[in-house]
Amino acid sequence: MSQHHVLQLRDYQQQAVDATIHYFRHAQGSAVIVLPTGAGKSIVIAELARIARGRVLILTHVKELVAQNADKAALLTDDISIYSAGLKQKLSSGKTVVAGIQSAARNPQAFDKPFSLVIIDECHRVSDEAQSQYQQLLQQLRQRNPQLHLLGLTATPYRLGSGWIYKRHYHGSAGNIDTALFDDCIFELPLRLLVKQGYLTPPRLLDGLSAQYDFSQLHPDTNGNYRETEVDSILHHCGRATSAIVKQLIQLAVNRRGVIIFAATVRHAHEIISLLPQADAALITAETAAAERDELIRRFKQQQLKFLVNVSVLTTGFDAPHVDLLAIMRPTASVALFQQMVGRGLRLSEGKQDCLIIDYAANGFDLFSPQIALPRPAPDTEPVQVICPECGFANIFWGKTNEDGEILEHFGRRCQGLIAAKPHPQQCQYRFRARLCPDCGAANDIAAKQCCECHSQLVDPDKRLREVLAQKHHYLFRVQQMQLLNRETQLVVEYSDIDGNHFSEQFRLATAAQRKALFARFIYPHDRRPGMPLPPMANAAAVIALADRFRPPSLLLLQKTGKHWALVEKYFDYQGRYQTEPHNG
Numbered sequence: 001m002s003q004h005h006v007l008q009l010r011d012y013q014q015q016a017v018d019a020t021i022h023y024f025r026h027a028q029g030s031a032v033i034v035l036p037t038g039a040g041k042s043i044v045i046a047e048l049a050r051i052a053r054g055r056v057l058i059l060t061h062v063k064e065l066v067a068q069n070a071d072k073a074a075l076l077t078d079d080i081s082i083y084s085a086g087l088k089q090k091l092s093s094g095k096t097v098v099a100g101i102q103s104a105a106r107n108p109q110a111f112d113k114p115f116s117l118v119i120i121d122e123c124h125r126v127s128d129e130a131q132s133q134y135q136q137l138l139q140q141l142r143q144r145n146p147q148l149h150l151l152g153l154t155a156t157p158y159r160l161g162s163g164w165i166y167k168r169h170y171h172g173s174a175g176n177i178d179t180a181l182f183d184d185c186i187f188e189l190p191l192r193l194l195v196k197q198g199y200l201t202p203p204r205l206l207d208g209l210s211a212q213y214d215f216s217q218l219h220p221d222t223n224g225n226y227r228e229t230e231v232d233s234i235l236h237h238c239g240r241a242t243s244a245i246v247k248q249l250i251q252l253a254v255n256r257r258g259v260i261i262f263a264a265t266v267r268h269a270h271e272i273i274s275l276l277p278q279a280d281a282a283l284i285t286a287e288t289a290a291a292e293r294d295e296l297i298r299r300f301k302q303q304q305l306k307f308l309v310n311v312s313v314l315t316t317g318f319d320a321p322h323v324d325l326l327a328i329m330r331p332t333a334s335v336a337l338f339q340q341m342v343g344r345g346l347r348l349s350e351g352k353q354d355c356l357i358i359d360y361a362a363n364g365f366d367l368f369s370p371q372i373a374l375p376r377p378a379p380d381t382e383p384v385q386v387i388c389p390e391c392g393f394a395n396i397f398w399g400k401t402n403e404d405g406e407i408l409e410h411f412g413r414r415c416q417g418l419i420a421a422k423p424h425p426q427q428c429q430y431r432f433r434a435r436l437c438p439d440c441g442a443a444n445d446i447a448a449k450q451c452c453e454c455h456s457q458l459v460d461p462d463k464r465l466r467e468v469l470a471q472k473h474h475y476l477f478r479v480q481q482m483q484l485l486n487r488e489t490q491l492v493v494e495y496s497d498i499d500g501n502h503f504s505e506q507f508r509l510a511t512a513a514q515r516k517a518l519f520a521r522f523i524y525p526h527d528r529r530p531g532m533p534l535p536p537m538a539n540a541a542a543v544i545a546l547a548d549r550f551r552p553p554s555l556l557l558l559q560k561t562g563k564h565w566a567l568v569e570k571y572f573d574y575q576g577r578y579q580t581e582p583h584n585g
Contacts, residue, residue: 007046007047007075009047010040010199013040013047016187017044017048017051019170022186023184027184030183030184031151032154032165032166033151033185034155034188034189036189036191036194036339037342038346038347039155039194042065044153045058045119045121045153046073046077047076048117049095050073053116054114054115055096055097055117056097056119057097057115057141058096058119059101059118059120060100061316062100063084063100064319065122066082066098066099067084070098079096080095080096080098081093081098082098083098083107086100086103086290087100090103092113101134104137105136108137111140112144115144115145116147116148116149118141118148118149118150118151119151119153120134120151120152121153121154122153123152123182126165128179128181138150152181155339155340156335157175157185157371158336158371158373159373163176163180163373164176164185164373167182167184168184168425169188170184170185170188171188173418174417174428175373175416190368191368195346201324201345201347201349201352201355203354203357203367204357206356206357207359207362214234226331228265228266231264231268231330231331232265235271242272249261249325250277252356253325257306258306258320258324259308260310260320260323260325260326261307261308261326262310262314262326262328262341264311264329264330264331264361268329269283269311273309280306281309282300284296284309285310285311285313286312286313288313293313296308297318301320311330315337315340315344316340320344320347322349322352324349324353324354324356325358326344327358327360328361330361333375335372335376338363342367366382372396374398377411378400382400382401384397384398384399384407384410386399386531386532389430390415390430391415391419392417393416393417393428397432398410407532413434413445414428414431414432433530435448437451437454444458461571461574462578473560474559474560475557476555476557476558478497478498478554479495479497479553480498481496482494482550482552484540484543484547485540485544486540486544487506487540489510490507491506491509492507495552495556503556503558515538518537518543523550526552526553527550529549554571554573554574555578556571557569557570
């Protein structure tokens with residue numbers, strides 16, 4: 001290595017390197033490092049490539065990150081190759097090879113010489129599908145070296161729909177134990193700490209100041225995105241809002257150096273660009289030619305342009321440190337995508353005091369809140385801490401609170417705590433909410449499709465209702481209201497629908513067995529704060545005193561038995577086709 005190749009790591013970067021060395025010396029698993037955008041992941045990657053004993057392959061998904069990682073690695077080693085069609089280089093003989101996954105997957109024979117370590121930048125993009133480009137290449141690399149180490153780096157360690165990309169976190173919490181590609185998260189640095197230490201620009205996150213789009217009626221897909229036609233339909237009726245927003249951005253930009261605008265659709269982007277000063281603004285979409293895109297980005301980075309409008313392009317691999325105003329004018333249910341957009345404005349630049357981030361789409365994410373992999377269930381929810389009654393682990397779930405911060409409701413499913421076991425710690429079995437298997441009674445995740453114990457198929461609610469309602473003597477009761485009543489020492493739970501029909505359950509509480517039945521049939525499934533302490537409930541009055549704690553079901557499936565209706569099943573938070581359709585047997 002040449003003498004001039006010197007690079008001083010920041011303390012947390014060295015800690016990430018040390019954590020990696022320690023992990024691979026003691027484990028054969030795969031690992032994840034979590035560093036916020038702008039923390040210098042490429043420097044950590046370069047240092048790991050320098051100290052690795054064997055060959056290192058660095059993979060990522062866009063040519064900009066290939067170039068960035070190669071530049072940093074070149075500061076520490078001369079024996080480096082770049083394999084990227086986008087960069088017009090296809091060499092793979094060096095000790096360190098930096099490659100684009102598309103180019104590498106198309107030419108796997110170029111990577112026949114064994115590697116000891118594979119590092120994946122932006123590793124949250126790795127699909128768990130066996131036929132994906134990453135998975136196929138990794139399979140080949142492991143054939144060349146079964147002892148291959150795998151390390152991922154990301155700012156957002158989760159995939160919407162499947163959750164955490166790792167199985168275990170070094171803080172003692174479980175991730176996605178069953179299907180995650182990576183075994184362990186071995187190092188994580190909070191965004192707030194980097195800002196506090198002066199390594200990132202302080203963000204100022206505000207909701208729309210002059211106007212705001214209302215995307216609340218949209219339903220995202222599993223990736224947190226929305227149908228373009230539905231978004232365009234809403235925006236079509238918001239012309240005045242767009243004009244007001246752009247007018248405000250022009251005013252704010254007078255005291256700003258660089259403005260990035262994230263548009264919702266291509267049509268929306270063209271509307272925005274038509275309202276901006278033509279000599280000072282540019283538009284980039286997926287259809288923009290590569291040469292034109294590179295030229296527009298060059299001009300923006302040199303501050304020849306102040307406004308850069310884009311549609312799903314400038315979220316990763318784009319680095320313009322002078323950017324100090326971000327306008328998020330698109331909806332997303334993905335906190336990962338939201339953080340990637342915000343990260344475009346947090347890099348340090350001389351004279352830059354802060355980065356103003358305006359969320360005109362009312363996405364409602366808190367940059368500094370604990371990260372939660374599951375989608376936010378409602379706009380008025382926030383991260384809350386819930387202690388597991390079995391293992392004592394402090395879980396962070398989405399929840400609702402009152403003005404005093406008291407938890408009114410939470411949406412946690414399973415405890416995220418880890419229990420000591422060999423060869424690896426195991427996730428705590430306690431489930432705050434569960435779907436019971438009709439065959440064996442085992443508690444499963446509420447979205448499970450197969451029982452975790454007997455492996456029988458758990459039928460989709462709509463399919464189950466379709467089959468049952470096709471039979472005679474069944475009735476679907478749509479709950480409008482639920483009341484708790486005290487009648488002759490019995491607890492009566494009375495349900496009513498929009499037509500004024502009633503159905504009720506009765507519970508006695510005189511014996512321990514009766515109170516146990518009450519817990520199983522009513523308290524546990526109806527509890528808004530499952531797992532949190534409950535006072536003793538020895539009689540109906542004690543239960544009624546806690547009426548606000550219990551949520552009503554959406555539907556009751558009833559069956560005629562003689563002259564009476566019997567309860568077959570309850571459905572909570574139901575969003576399927578039978579919510580409004582009249583389907584009675």
